[in-house]
Amino acid sequence: MSTTGSPPTVADVVAALDRRYPPAWAEEWDRVGLVLGEPDHPVHRVACVVDVVPETVDEALAAGADMIVAHHPLLLRGVSSVAATTYKGRIVHRLIKADVALYVAHTNADVAAPGVSDALAARFGLTGLRPLHPPRPGSPADGPGRGIGRIGELPAPTTLAELTRRAADVLPVTAWGVRAAGDPGRMVRTLAVSGGSGDSFLAEATAAGVDAFLTADLRHHPAGEHLAAGGPALLDAAHWATERPWLDDLAAHLRDELGVEAVVSDLDTDPWTVHAAAPRPDDKEPRP
Numbered sequence: 001m002s003t004t005g006s007p008p009t010v011a012d013v014v015a016a017l018d019r020r021y022p023p024a025w026a027e028e029w030d031r032v033g034l035v036l037g038e039p040d041h042p043v044h045r046v047a048c049v050v051d052v053v054p055e056t057v058d059e060a061l062a063a064g065a066d067m068i069v070a071h072h073p074l075l076l077r078g079v080s081s082v083a084a085t086t087y088k089g090r091i092v093h094r095l096i097k098a099d100v101a102l103y104v105a106h107t108n109a110d111v112a113a114p115g116v117s118d119a120l121a122a123r124f125g126l127t128g129l130r131p132l133h134p135p136r137p138g139s140p141a142d143g144p145g146r147g148i149g150r151i152g153e154l155p156a157p158t159t160l161a162e163l164t165r166r167a168a169d170v171l172p173v174t175a176w177g178v179r180a181a182g183d184p185g186r187m188v189r190t191l192a193v194s195g196g197s198g199d200s201f202l203a204e205a206t207a208a209g210v211d212a213f214l215t216a217d218l219r220h221h222p223a224g225e226h227l228a229a230g231g232p233a234l235l236d237a238a239h240w241a242t243e244r245p246w247l248d249d250l251a252a253h254l255r256d257e258l259g260v261e262a263v264v265s266d267l268d269t270d271p272w273t274v275h276a277a278a279p280r281p282d283d284k285e286p287r288p
């Protein structure tokens with residue numbers, strides 16, 4: 001924290017975020033931390049986004065941000081060119097020209113406590129939280145309360161159908177909305193949530209004995225086989241909508257810890273932009 005009254009630098013913001021989301025906690029395949037930026041440049045305003053795409057960069061520049069903190073890595077795989085003729089190179093050029101730094105906290109923010117899924121769990125009022133997928137014992141991320149996803153108790157038992165409606169209410173609005181798999185009348189008391197793609201945690205949700213599991217990017221065969229084996233009901237929300245709640249926690253932390261202004265992007269970056277549902281039989285006009 002700055003004690004001289006001058007604004008924090010990019011390096012100060014990096015240090016504060018690295019303390020809350022240590023890069024060593026990220027998965028081995030992940031790429032987190034400072035992506036672009038001069039460490040000694042001052043930071044007055046930070047823009048918090050899930051995805052670094054041209055539209056969220058537009059927003060950040062219009063807001064006068066000096067730094068973007070993103071959840072998803074802009075550059076995850078090996079890169080041999082950032083020429084402005086490429087999609088990502090164009091973004092890199094825009095940020096450097098505008099003197100805007102970029103920092104990524106991805107799976108290290110998923111595993112942290114509080115982390116991405118705590119913010120998601122809070123939208124449902126879940127209590128008694130514990131991790132769905134704790135880190136391997138002895139791994140860098142191993143520690144109390146840490147892990148990917150959260151399991152907790154709903155304030156009151158509810159049917160899967162009602163929980164699905166509530167999920168659509170409490171999560172940020174997307175064209176995708178929320179779909180669920182399983183008996184609509186099934187009672188749900190214990191809910192597991194995991195921000196982002198949760199396919200790989202289906203077995204852990206079953207082993208945990210939860211009544212339902214809310215995540216994103218679920219697929220036909222894994223979901224169908226999971227249910228056929230007696231696993232918990234599934235709720236499949238838009239990927240962006242499951243991670244957007246964390247941006248509020250991130251922004252609050254930046255304000256409290258560094259005294260910077262922090263703005264949160266509500267721009268839906270989910271790729272799905274159109275949704276149509278077949279009418280239910282009871283929605284149809286009665287025919288004479």
Ligand SMILES: [Zn+2]
Binds near residue numbers: 071072196197239243
């Ligand atoms: Zn994600």
